[in-house]
Amino acid sequence: MPGIVPHRHCLVCGKAIEPDKNFCSDDCKVAWEKERKRQRNFSLMMLALLMILLFFIIFTPR
């Protein structure tokens, strides 16, 4: 189809970029890494909370 070149969109801001790239700029790349780390920390925290909860459920005397 004419007028449509293969391209991707920046994972952060959605700008059209080259197909072999994930981000339009280093700024967006940094922002993405930050967000990913934050999400990982959040998941780890949730997992820890779940373990604690499970621990209490199993070891609480009835």
Ligand SMILES: [Zn+2]
């Ligand atoms: Zn971007």
